[in-house]
Amino acid sequence: MPISKRIAEASKGSSWIRKMFEEGRRLTELHGCDSVFDFSIGNPCVEPPAEFQQVLEELARDRTPGVHGYMPNAGYLETRRAVADCLSADQGIEVPADNVVMTSGAGGALNVIFKTILDTGQEVIVPAPYFMEYVSYVDNHGGVLKPVSSRADFDIDVDAIEKAMNAQTRAVLINSPNNPTGRVYPQETLEALGAMLRKKSREEGRIIFLVSDEPYRRIVYDGVRVPPVLASYENSIIANSYSKELSLAGERIGYVAAGPRVQDASVLMAGLIYANRILGFVNAPALMQRVVARLQGVTVDLNLYQRNRDVLYGGLSGAGFEVQKPEGAFYLFPKAPIDEDVAFAQELLEHLVLVVPGSGFGMPGYFRMAYCVDSKTADAAVPIFETLGKKYFS
Amino acid sequence: MPISKRIAEASKGSSWIRKMFEEGRRLTELHGCDSVFDFSIGNPCVEPPAEFQQVLEELARDRTPGVHGYMPNAGYLETRRAVADCLSADQGIEVPADNVVMTSGAGGALNVIFKTILDTGQEVIVPAPYFMEYVSYVDNHGGVLKPVSSRADFDIDVDAIEKAMNAQTRAVLINSPNNPTGRVYPQETLEALGAMLRKKSREEGRIIFLVSDEPYRRIVYDGVRVPPVLASYENSIIANSYSKELSLAGERIGYVAAGPRVQDASVLMAGLIYANRILGFVNAPALMQRVVARLQGVTVDLNLYQRNRDVLYGGLSGAGFEVQKPEGAFYLFPKAPIDEDVAFAQELLEHLVLVVPGSGFGMPGYFRMAYCVDSKTADAAVPIFETLGKKYFS
Numbered sequence: 001m002p003i004s005k006r007i008a009e010a011s012k013g014s015s016w017i018r019k020m021f022e023e024g025r026r027l028t029e030l031h032g033c034d035s036v037f038d039f040s041i042g043n044p045c046v047e048p049p050a051e052f053q054q055v056l057e058e059l060a061r062d063r064t065p066g067v068h069g070y071m072p073n074a075g076y077l078e079t080r081r082a083v084a085d086c087l088s089a090d091q092g093i094e095v096p097a098d099n100v101v102m103t104s105g106a107g108g109a110l111n112v113i114f115k116t117i118l119d120t121g122q123e124v125i126v127p128a129p130y131f132m133e134y135v136s137y138v139d140n141h142g143g144v145l146k147p148v149s150s151r152a153d154f155d156i157d158v159d160a161i162e163k164a165m166n167a168q169t170r171a172v173l174i175n176s177p178n179n180p181t182g183r184v185y186p187q188e189t190l191e192a193l194g195a196m197l198r199k200k201s202r203e204e205g206r207i208i209f210l211v212s213d214e215p216y217r218r219i220v221y222d223g224v225r226v227p228p229v230l231a232s233y234e235n236s237i238i239a240n241s242y243s244k245e246l247s248l249a250g251e252r253i254g255y256v257a258a259g260p261r262v263q264d265a266s267v268l269m270a271g272l273i274y275a276n277r278i279l280g281f282v283n284a285p286a287l288m289q290r291v292v293a294r295l296q297g298v299t300v301d302l303n304l305y306q307r308n309r310d311v312l313y314g315g316l317s318g319a320g321f322e323v324q325k326p327e328g329a330f331y332l333f334p335k336a337p338i339d340e341d342v343a344f345a346q347e348l349l350e351h352l353v354l355v356v357p358g359s360g361f362g363m364p365g366y367f368r369m370a371y372c373v374d375s376k377t378a379d380a381a382v383p384i385f386e387t388l389g390k391k392y393f394s
Numbered sequence: 395m396p397i398s399k400r401i402a403e404a405s406k407g408s409s410w411i412r413k414m415f416e417e418g419r420r421l422t423e424l425h426g427c428d429s430v431f432d433f434s435i436g437n438p439c440v441e442p443p444a445e446f447q448q449v450l451e452e453l454a455r456d457r458t459p460g461v462h463g464y465m466p467n468a469g470y471l472e473t474r475r476a477v478a479d480c481l482s483a484d485q486g487i488e489v490p491a492d493n494v495v496m497t498s499g500a501g502g503a504l505n506v507i508f509k510t511i512l513d514t515g516q517e518v519i520v521p522a523p524y525f526m527e528y529v530s531y532v533d534n535h536g537g538v539l540k541p542v543s544s545r546a547d548f549d550i551d552v553d554a555i556e557k558a559m560n561a562q563t564r565a566v567l568i569n570s571p572n573n574p575t576g577r578v579y580p581q582e583t584l585e586a587l588g589a590m591l592r593k594k595s596r597e598e599g600r601i602i603f604l605v606s607d608e609p610y611r612r613i614v615y616d617g618v619r620v621p622p623v624l625a626s627y628e629n630s631i632i633a634n635s636y637s638k639e640l641s642l643a644g645e646r647i648g649y650v651a652a653g654p655r656v657q658d659a660s661v662l663m664a665g666l667i668y669a670n671r672i673l674g675f676v677n678a679p680a681l682m683q684r685v686v687a688r689l690q691g692v693t694v695d696l697n698l699y700q701r702n703r704d705v706l707y708g709g710l711s712g713a714g715f716e717v718q719k720p721e722g723a724f725y726l727f728p729k730a731p732i733d734e735d736v737a738f739a740q741e742l743l744e745h746l747v748l749v750v751p752g753s754g755f756g757m758p759g760y761f762r763m764a765y766c767v768d769s770k771t772a773d774a775a776v777p778i779f780e781t782l783g784k785k786y787f788s
Binding site: 001002003004005006007008010011041043044045047048053056057060061063065066067068069070071104105107108109110111112115116117118119120122133136137140141206207209235247248249250251252262263264267268270271274275277278279280281282283284285286287288 | 397398437438439461504530642643646668673
């Protein structure tokens, strides 16, 4: 066997998203691109904003010596300052540049965070449903991800999380706007969660972190604002990326930011910078660091995502599906009309509609639709769900 | 404690290179930039070649939809093909594009390799002296790095490696041209190593990999050619980057390539691609992947490095220091005139010369000088070593 037992085991059960992606390729080859309606992948389909293009071209011409060489492992101070300033305005609390480490996207950021804070066997609690990669991001560093069911409206169940805690609990991991539900956790929930974690940390005599994965922070609809986690709990660490807000998923640029009142900030930040180095990231890509420094607060055009959300939410609920209206991100998470979500995803495949079963997010009985697709694809799915609605709900 | 015990422990003893870097900054603030002679850091000081600048500017203007979005986790097929073609010519053996995975530099590549192949407690043998980050790259994934002394001329001691093997040995890790010695392992050594690993793999009934870290492959002098590892041993995996050959260390672009006759190639490659994803790299940075696809075989101007090597090698040996003439990379690894390499590095500091003690490479009694510095710095160091030579050797 050329690979480790762990990798063999983990990659086998691996990813529903990937399975659907491969099935989609097979169907596309068979039926042609225009006949397959692929809602399986969260790959931003809106192009980066015009400002990005302008800044990239300008910085590509920069021939200052060393501009593509190493910088400090935490990133360019200028970039960290720009991120900290934008974050301070956004979170309503002054975040120093020293509390920011530039990373290879949010996936890199989360690995850096868990490498830094976890000892072997420690647990990270996550509200279910959740992005399945979290299992690996925690397991990579000796930790164990522990899912706890959310409330029926997909808000965090703070009491259930408190009950799930034990001497091994090191962090709670949240994701808002949420993949796969599109839920934005309200201010009151974050404050209740913060109060509970503060109380528990004090009782246990150790820090329990709140890790907040926020790559969809600026992908929100109807004027929704994502409440600030740093203001709700002092021992919060944010993982973020420009993959969605600037449609730069392939460029791998994001950051870690710790709250300004985080305990032992200098030790924590030194640990994060060290982890960024030894995990082989070394530093976030240089050119993209300089690009995003100039694009703080800039966001892609959300019109297509909002339109698709409205069309599909309307279509699904009109057809009788039980579905929450997403406040952000670009996912819908409807209840399947039968308990077996995998069987229902298979049935959708017969209509050439690709979705990911809820089992791929730790929540069987549901399915996820990524609506970062062209408008034709969104429109074409509606009559198919109407047909299925008639079959199951009438 | 906000960080894990492992990180607290590891980062404490951390890096001599970093300590010297910080000491250098302190001295520079005190004495001014022109008075401090900093040989501590291997940050390429030659600018990227003109072709890089041209290709980067052209590709930055590319507005093809999706060009900054996700691509398959292994990288663009076009890039993997270009890398495979160049590698095939270089190694004299046909490497398929399927055996290449684009990564975030060689640091990323090595983490991806060790995550893929190591089970907990397995050992990776490395000839000493060695780049100290290897300890973390192996430990990150539950493995243990096991140093074995090299021969006096810094060539690999194949017999000593064979003796150090046991039931836990999973791989041998080599680095040629070598950091810190500048040694290029000769063809005969690679073949002897390959023969020994082939025999041992057969005896043990499992694959023992040869992992070859080759970021300095094109940084060679006097027409030296680095012999091809893929042709010497079938179960070889190369980690490489464009950090040195194109001076792009900050951009984090490199690759993993497995030999064309590697056992169970498809399982190994699937494992590497999976590890690249779950470690949070996801994929190598998109724009730089497209850039390096067009720059295969292009190398920075080596004149400054060659000149500095000649000046410093001449100066050190002329002053009586015992030192091997480097065949590649941009490091010298002379013997310290006293056993205590740390004390000698401290003495050099009094002359405002920064080097890294051999202890930082698992080989006390020596010191490393990185000669990727401007020519003035190299020239200025010579009289200082002459003075010290008189003190110690006459």
